[in-house]
Amino acid sequence: ETVMTQSPATLSVSPGDSATLSCRASESVDRRLGWYQQRPGQAPRLLIYGASTRATGIPVRFSGSGSGTEFTLTISSLQSEDAAVYFCHQYNNWPQTFGQGTKVDIK
């Protein structure tokens, strides 16, 4: 199966700064890559699909890029409500798989 590796495991960022999260696939997933946000005690929430398309209602400060095996989620102007774990998800190869997550802490 396709292994999704996220880095870093934890990121500590000050409010107003930007955060860059990486996701690497063990084989190409084309652009079928999604990003999900999971706040403590909540269900995952779709942020990005197709590597770079924001889901409905997602603020423009969330942006995704990449293709093939390397992907990035950028959160600009970080807010306190962005404290969460972020998962990448490939849905190009069977079975679909998730990364282990990057935890974003707000300083």
Add this chain to the structure above:
Amino acid sequence: QVQLQQWGAGLLKPSATLSLTCGVSGESLSGYSWTWVRQPPGRGLQWIGEINHDGRTNYSPSLESRVTILLDTSQDRFSLRLTSVTAADTAVYYCARGINSRIAARPGGGYYSFYYMDVWDKGTPVIVSS
């Protein structure tokens, strides 16, 4: 606006069968994949399987021998059964809607669906303990 709400037993003894149902409101079941994902305590997300609007299913290879997902279009719901549970099955279980991106032929017949999940329910914690 589509909403998902699941129900089912949250405390099971080893060797029991896990049974969860996810009700869909505000949207037809047609045209989507309906999926189950779980999250063990403190860990990441694990895809369990899906059922498509035509009733075709696909399951995670690691769980395939124990999993069944059923669709009830008359009541707009789908369900998960996982037999012979152990402590390793302790997790929060989520149901979600999948938006299909592509399909591909599956060896032996049928097809695989490839989708992202745009709507999730709030999850049900399931604990397996004697």
